[in-house]
Amino acid sequence: MDIGKLLSIVKSIPKDKLKTDAGIREVIRDLGKKTGKNFTEQELNSYVAQFRSMMRTENVGSLINKLSKKGFDAKDLNNLKKRFK
Numbered sequence: 001m002d003i004g005k006l007l008s009i010v011k012s013i014p015k016d017k018l019k020t021d022a023g024i025r026e027v028i029r030d031l032g033k034k035t036g037k038n039f040t041e042q043e044l045n046s047y048v049a050q051f052r053s054m055m056r057t058e059n060v061g062s063l064i065n066k067l068s069k070k071g072f073d074a075k076d077l078n079n080l081k082k083r084f085k
Contacts (some may be wrong), residue, residue, distance in 0.1 A: 007080075009034070037039045044052075 009031065017023035028047050032039050039047070064077055 004079075016050075021048050021052075024051050 003046055013027055017027050025044050028044055028051075029039060044056075064080060067080070068077055
């Protein structure tokens with residue numbers, strides 16, 4: 001998936017939905033449908049827990065570092081950095 005497309009999807013998520021577990025679950029379910037995946041309740045619960053954990057421990061720098069380790073190229077990472085500034 002293109003980074004630009006991914007960022008536009010992320011920007012379209014209402015921030016108030018990310019405040020509750022039910023809202024996060026709904027966002028993850030919708031994103032799954034957009035990519036052709038259906039999640040079980042167990043998978044949704046796992047993703048919600050991961051998201052909550054990331055909200056407490058991650059920042060922009062650490063997320064970009066993780067993306068670089070996953071194979072994103074320098075050009076994409078620089079574009080991300082510019083958008084976060």
